[in-house]
Amino acid sequence: MAALLERVGIAPGLLQQRTARLTEAQFAALYRLVVAYADDEMPRLFSRPLRPGALKFTCLSLLDARNLAVALHRWSHVLHLLQDDFTLEVDPAQPICRVALIESPAARPCKPVALDLMLKLIHGVASWLIGRRIPLIRVDFSFERPAFAAEYQALYPGPVRFDQPCTAMHLEAGYLQMPVRRTKPELNEFLRRAPEDWLFVSFKDELLSQRLREHLARQLPRTLTAEDAAAALHVSTRTLHRRLGEEGTSFQRVKDELRRDIAVQKLTRTREPMSAIAAELGFDSTASFHRAFKGWTGDTPGVYRGRGAAPESGRR
Template sequence: MPEITSITVPISFVRDLLAAVHDPLKRRGLIEKAGIAPLLLEEGSARVTAEQFSILYRLVARELDDELPGMFARPVRGGAFKLLCLSMLDSTSLRIAIYRLSRFMRLVVDDFSVDLSVHGDLVRVALMPSGTTPVLKVFAQEVMLKLIHGVVSWLVGRKMPVARVDLSYSRPEHASVYVFLYPGAACFDQAQTALYFEAKDLEAPVRQTKRSLTDFLKRAPADWLFVSFAEHIVSHHVRECLEKHLDRPTAIADVAKALHFSVRTLSRRLDAEGATFQGIKDELRRDVAIQRLTKTDTPIAVIGAEVGFDDPTTFHRAFKKWTGSTPGAYRTST
């Protein structure tokens, strides 16, 4: 399951992750170890790479001895994730594996339970807040859905298709990143946060072993946070098509033709996913530019040209609009 290497993560995720680290000096030390400039925390539209966020997650989890750092009333101690995976490996089907996951979470977390129920042809895996915690933090819900879906997909050795994702909160400003986090249409302001997938998938066999678990744990949390599960989402296909021709002008008509849609149909499909062609194009340019600014010494003017800007001034203006910083300031700070 290949990772999406070009995506970036909103700075709000970094702030939420660091919320449990109360010592300012420790907080600064952790973000610097992850290669994130402290100044970015003050920029509302700043982004970090998926790799930087994954490194920071591991550092914070180790610092707090909490594998779900500060998300719940009591910490989930180091080693819990490994024990969870081990408990599921000898399951004869995905149904049994998810049941074991729900029982395991009941032992380590008081704030919610994982509820598995069948509704016709669909299965719902829902986060049910406890009486003592009527409202779960948004960040905690985002991470738990990714953990459940990522682990389930890893267990069966394929990207588990999801029919729908329900979120019990209103659409956040960073919702555009959900196309990479969740593989189904996101529905906000729902009664519970839940994933839905086809009931027949419950009988899928578990295909992983202790040997493959070792590699999975080494890469955690990247393998369950930032693996692409969005291939069937039209906006993902648009992004892939644009990325192949990023250094040249590509109009919506070009992409529609490549994807065998009319322009009208493509626009309608994107609208149904809460996306626009220009929005996808800008997000891709932003993410690729950030990747190259942080990981290469390529001149800024060349990076601008590589993401489709012939005029360096236009690139500088666009980048500042996207992130709150100029390309030069962003590179210096990181």
């Protein structure tokens, strides 16, 4: 351990000083070294190791989830495959939902640091997936209050309680419906900086593409130009295009994805006429809506609705 500490510029003597502090970069660098040394992404904290690559392939399985609720549901299944110490349980109750780590009675009790790191990982990855730091109503831990309990306020955006029935975070249920907007190139950068981006979650500024999408949704059926949107978001048109490019998207792509997602929801969940859907999305005719939708999905709206319809009279 002394050799690993020295490699990241941490004096081993600091371990004996209760008031000693490290930078986030030092801690993250040390964590990466320990993961490599232990061959375990949760360094020997659980009964089975999470081999390097577990987080990458977990995140890959979450990227195409339509929203955070689906992503967390998938994650619960992946964790069940990878370890035996706990299950990830998501209670989507309104208006506050609970994301909990339920320890297995058949396994050895989880160490407090193991529960702490796993909950931090879930909060950090969930925040990253939707591109905004998720505020927490409160955080519960099943272990007793430690001497350094006050430090938790710097790690969790919400009040922290100890000696609770289970370890869990509580958040507004609306966050579960927020879409997953990350891409594989963004995942590579996220993993390269790990654990900084999930352990020390910041996301001080919401993604401009998300703000743009929400603004465009409020304006429908009116269709806006990039100049209109830039003025409403208080940035120049040039800045709008530049920042959208940095986020891996464009004005037209954000607009198309918004209208595509709304169209898919209406086609599969309602029986609204095509002409009404086209008008609500700002198209000047049903024909132009048909052309755009086929370009987005490869199918006409009618074919897509037929595939998504519930079975009738035994037919699929």
